[in-house]
Amino acid sequence: MAEAVFRGVFALELAGGQAPGKAALSQEAAGELAVGIGRDLARLVDGVAGLDLVLGAAHFDPAEALRPGWSLHHRLEELHARAPGRNSGPRMVAFGAAADGGIPMPLQADPALVGGGLRVLPFILAGTAEALGPVAEALEEKLLALGMAQPETALLAQDGFEARIEHARYFSVHDLAAMMAMQYDNQGLSALWNLVEAALLAPQAVEWLDAGPEPLLRLEGGEVRMALFDPAGWCAHYHGGQGDFDKLQRAYELFLARQRQLAAVLEAHGIPVLYVHCDGQQDARSLLDS
Structure with a gap:
């Protein structure tokens, strides 16, 4: 048996x-x-x-x-x-x-x-x-x-x-x-936990973290693809290309710090992170899905 x-x-x-x-x-x-x-x-x-x-x-x-x-x-x-x-x-x-x-x-x-x-x-x-x-x-x-x-x-x-x-x-x-x-959840990471849980319990699942201003992530096959935005691409995706980037500089720096935090958590759980460059010329979701 x-x-x-x-x-x-x-x-x-x-x-x-x-x-x-x-x-x-x-x-x-x-x-x-x-x-x-x-x-x-x-x-x-x-x-x-x-x-x-x-x-x-x-x-x-x-x-x-x-x-x-x-x-x-x-x-x-x-x-x-x-x-x-x-x-x-x-x-x-x-x-x-x-x-x-x-x-x-x-x-x-x-x-x-x-x-x-x-x-x-x-x-x-x-x-x-x-x-x-x-x-x-x-x-x-x-x-x-x-x-x-x-x-x-x-x-x-x-x-x-x-x-x-x-x-x-x-x-x-x-x-x-x-x-x-x-x-x-207490640390403000509940949305990311959904991806970790899917990797643990439903390894064939496809899960997204797509809730601005959070970084954009896609889980598939035990790997996470994370959109890596340059300043112009970040402005285009999260602000519709509008606004004075100099005034948004601090928000962009916080966004990059959040990306590093999420990547560190995923890697602690043994989930590799692949960065996909997004410059705002193409839809970021489509790039992660390709």
Whole structure:
């Protein structure tokens, strides 16, 4: 029977936003933390103990867990497929730092995304669709409200990562996405989140951000095409070619800063941005659609 997976994260809210002292746990500490996580999840939902639990014992920015194809969790699925013991009963598999302290490539976080106050450790539960289905459904219902880690599990993470942790809890990736959507809404990025969400959940969709004075973006095939306007093209698209550009100079500079902000968010989510030059001589939407 085909294997199915539930994708989740162990989320660490850091005290004062202070970065952990270690990027990944030793292999021994990773195994101990996996046992704690498995125990916590089994307390919440019957059936967890009958599934494989696979943990990546390194911390990442939440955006890294919300990339097209669920790439962070897909790495765990690949590692799980190569792990010994298949068909020998439920397994608990944890991946940590090498014996010399080096961090294997699948566990290396994006160095451009360090410093956030929330870090997440990816995990999957794996089993047959028949066994996993009810468990996954129950976890989706319970984790957001009841998914606080037990104190002993939080302490394992705190000691292992040399971190000051205020809260440690479990989310499904869908819970994490909903939380991120609220944060982006508070930051005035709700329209951009629609593109990120489409890349995650509907990879074949075509989505636009076309709401002036926002930059013009088009998502298709996991890539965003962004209209790159020179001053004349920007005036033509957003102001109908009317107005004194000298008076609009500040607005244009703010527009360019907004473009850089949106591009940085998209790239944090692993969505490449292709810039399409628009000089106002052709319709910008048509250029992005070509």
